[in-house]
Amino acid sequence: MERIPYWNISYGLLIDLLSIPAMAVFGYGIYRHWKRIRQGKASVRQGITLDALKLGPVYVWSFLTRGIVGTRIYKKPFTGIAHGLLFWGMVVLTVGTVLVFANVLFGIPVFTGEFNRRFMGGALDAAGVAALAGVLFLLIRRLSPPERLTCFKANSGFILIEIGIIAIIITGFFIEGARIAQNGIDPGSFVGNWLGFMLPTGEGGLELHRYLWWLHGLLVLSLIAYIPFSPLAHLVLAPANAGLDTPIPGPKMGVIDFEAFEGEGEEAPSLGVSKLADFSRKNLLDISTCLKCGRCHEVCPAAQTGKHLSPKGVMVTLAEYLQEGKMHDDSLLETISTDAIYSCTTCAACMEACPVSVNQPNAILGMRQHLLMERSEMPDIMGQAHRSLEARQHPFIGTGFGPNDWRKGLEVPIYERGATEYLLWIGCSVAYEERTQHIGRAMVAILKKAGVSFGILEENRCTGDPAKQMGNEFLFSEIAGRNIEEFNELGVTKVITMCPHCFNSFTRHYPLLGAKFEVIPHAVLIRSLIEAGKITLANSGRSICYHDPCYLGRHNNVLSEPRSVVSSIGHLVEMPRHGSESFCCGAGGGNYWTEEEGTRINQTRAKEALDTGAKTIATSCPFCMLMLTDGLKKFTEEQMVQDIAELVCSQMEG
């Protein structure tokens, strides 16, 4: 029999009328979020531009993939699948409901033939079952939660919502069953038909149907009205957050235009973030969107090794301040603590793990900028490194080497305007530590062997990246400005980097300060030299485990090239955490120059590499190399860590 909408229901249109206030409450709730978020600053930082498909400010691809499909949720397969079943189940059910309305209002024939059997019957029942399975899983997990959900704070309100959704789905099925009990089998409605056999017929059945129908309708409307006031607000906030998030990985700090400060001196606006009102609207959207799911906490090297920082903890504190309207309360940084703010290694593991595209490091670095540029507060050793960077253009306090010691006894060409193709950028880390100097020497040998036209600067120095990571945007822009000026004078158009921090700075931040040159990380260049047959390598066959430097892998997606280089030299072995989910070596964010609390990050990572059983640990970052070499000392006296340039150099043939 054909289904008749509002069958057995008098005044059924009341539900449609009641949907108007429900939607109004929903709209009001969303407006409240909007009003809160509007209190942030319109984006003032200059950010890197990107040729991504955009509709207004919305990055369409991020919106669709991360916002709607929720790709990151599936990184935790069970939760991901449960979430997917619930979400997509509810989407299909909503489509079904809309079709019912379409039938009532416009007579669209959805209750006839195959479409009725397959979609209005079968698919809707299947969607209901899927959603029910998903929500039951999520409810059980809320009732016996993993640590990540409860640390700092659990998101209250989910249990109520989950029970509500279960009630909605079950009442929906029972309405269907009660209708079928009265009207006979509905083709395709496998759950309804099964329930129909068990439910009463006659007046009792009709009454049950009526009560269930109203209960179901009112529950649905209540849930809709409640969404923005509950954690389910992420249904709206998460896609918005994903859509407004530049799809470039990493914290995306942009640069600050200090020229504006020239004339203002002491009256210039406060730098960085000391209170909620200093955050951008995107930051406030991040804070509003955070689900307190703790995925970021679980992957954060600081949080996992006993430091004061947890990205979730930071988000929870910020959310509480926002909730309480403390926009101008400058106790914020004390509550979060200087220690926590400086423990972030800027590895961006948290961002990568976050299912709703929150940019935690951006918030943390914003606060760091304030501590450093306004209050001059930073941990002691980092302070010494900072002072060194300020005075001598490199942060390697107490180094036993001068800027050119790394090339003693080696013929290295100096860059010549118009005559040299590539500038081999040495930077600070390759120059000032004995261990990393070998990377520079190996790279010179490789380039010479491959016949690449290259040269170095007469006096090498830092890109300024450590200053930026420590929060001193001003020092960074000064150093970068000087470098850009010199590059322009020399006519540099192509640069090779050996340090991913240099690469990241050159490609992300220098262009915003007027730089126009191409940059290639040594891993990528070496790969292309191998492919072009410019160097040939003997494969030793020994097992080599590759550690992804955060600033090359996660921040810049250079994942396959170093692996391919490693595979040309030996047998590539992976650590459990690798690629864009790699674990930081602990050096980033200026933390190379800190006394670590708790377990040392480099030891944790070194152990992970050692446990693969590989004979060699390869990296493509001088900081990773130093950190892992040091971390490994706890477990073995063997020198197992090598940069890919060193490995390539030792296996070059002919």
Place this chain on the structure above:
Amino acid sequence: MQIVVLAKVVPDYEVPSADFELVGNRAHPRYTRMIGLYDENAVELGVQLKEKLGADLTVVSYGRNDDVQFLRKALAMGADKVVLVEGDSDDPYVIAANLKDAIDRQGTVDLILAGRQSSDMDRGVVPGVLAGMLDLPFVPQACSVESVDGGWKISQITETGKRLLKLSGKGVLSITSVPENVPRIPAVKAIFAAKKKPVEKLPEIGTGKMAVSELSVSIPKVESNCELIPAEDMDDAVRVLLRRLKEERYL
């Protein structure tokens, strides 16, 4: 109240010995220049006193014309004014006489702070000579200063500990480093503000020299004999190391 801090711009004092080169008995000009290590401690202490007492803080330096850009750091740290006497003598007597002349031009000065020794010549003579010229008491190796009824309460670091002294009136102190006077990192606004603060340049006054002449300068040869200390753990290692250092009379 006015406090004067003496600061000298020197070649990078952390140039590793392996990279160190002399030109005409002085550090090679390629090295980065900066305010001397202990002088920054003195500036920091001066800024702290300024903040506590509402004093004026003047940085007085003897050196090259282009040292101003480095001295601005002291302004960014909180000093109000820089006075630079342009000159290139290394003679402590000449330097002190010129500093005295600059200080005399500043009106009433209540306290003079200097680093305990410059980071290039490392002699630590100038503050003492200057105190003599100004006819003021000289307290070396001070680390903290407090204002007390018309004078100053001073902590002096001795080889074995600390001594508390009272100075009833003006004086010249040379400052050593303690964690409390680690130089601050200037805030960005202070760096901008420093660009507008006054810098006064004075010509050198001719004066006599000390009867000491430099015969030669040499860089000590660095030799390292590596010896591994057998020890169970860190505590044990420290104990063994300490014993060895004492046995070898390094301590």
